[in-house]
Amino acid sequence: MSRTDSLHVADRLHSAAIRLLRAVRVADAEAGVTAPKLSALSVLVFAGPMSLTALARNEQVTAATMSKLVADLEGEGLASKRADPADKRGVRVEATAKGRAILEAGRKRRLALLQAKLAKLPREQRALLAEAAELMLELAKS
Amino acid sequence: MSRTDSLHVADRLHSAAIRLLRAVRVADAEAGVTAPKLSALSVLVFAGPMSLTALARNEQVTAATMSKLVADLEGEGLASKRADPADKRGVRVEATAKGRAILEAGRKRRLALLQAKLAKLPREQRALLAEAAELMLELAKS
C-alpha cells in the first residue's frame, strides 16, 4: 500500500518527474528540437497565437527566456512573430504549418518511448497515470 | 473519464512532469542547492555509499556529468569521496552529515509547495498520485 502523507507523495512525484524527463531525452536528439521548444510550440498549436509574455507565463519562464526561445523557433521556421496591431509594444507569436508538423512528428517520436512502455501496462494502470497527469498539471498551475 | 490510449497518456505525463518541475523551481533558489544535486544526494542518503558510476547510472546521466556534480557536492561539504580499496580505479561517494541535514531541510522546503497543494487533495487522489509516481519511476527505468 502506498504511503499517502503529503511529503512522501511530493517527494516521489518530484523524483518521478525528473527521471521520466531524463528517460525520454534520447528521442529528442533525433528530432533536433528540444523539449522546451516543443513545449512552447505545443502551447501555440493548442491554445493558438498569443503574446510572447503570455507564452512565457504559460510555460512558467521569464520573458527573456521565451524571447530567445521564440527567436530560435522562428529561425527554424517553426513559429512566426508579427507586430501586434493592438499594442505596439508587443508581438503575436504563432506556430507555422511546419511547426505543427514537426510538433506532431516530434511529439510522437519523443513519446514513443513512453508509449511503448505504457502500452505494456494494464489498462487500469494507464488510466491511473492519465488521471495522475491531469492532477499534476492542476498542481503545477495552482 | 480519462483517455487511456498510450500516446495520450504519454503526452500528458510528459507535460505534467515538465510543468511540475518548473513549479517547484522557486523553492530551490532558497536552498542554494540545485535539483540535480539534491537528487544525487538523495540517492546517496537513501541507497548508501556507492561508486560514482553507479550514482550516474542511477541518476541517468553520464559519468562525466556526475563527476562534476559530485565534485561540487564535495566542495560544499555535502558529500565525500574516498578511494575504493576494492577497486583502485574508482571512488566511493557518500553523503556527509551536513549533506543529510541539507537534504532533509531542502527537500522539505522544495516540496513544501507540492505538499501544501497535495494536502488539500482528498486522500484517494493522493494515493493515486503516490501510486502513479511509483509507476513513473518504473517506466523511467525500464
Place this chain on the structure above:
DNA sequence: GTATATAATTAGTTTGACTAACTAACCAAG
C-alpha cells in the same frame, strides 16, 4: 506634460547535459 508600468530584446552568468580525449586500473586470454 510627467511618472509609472508593461512588452520585448540583448548581454552576461550559471548550471547541467553531452561528447571527446585521456590516464589508470582491472580482467581474460594466450
Place this chain on the structure above:
DNA sequence: CTTGGTTAGTTAGTCAAACTAATTATATAC
C-alpha cells in the same frame, strides 16, 4: 608474464536553458 579490451573517473569544450540586469519603446494614469 604480456597483450588487448573493458571499465572508472577526470578534464576540456560545447550547447541549451534558466536567471538577472539593463535598455528601448509603448501604454496608462494623473
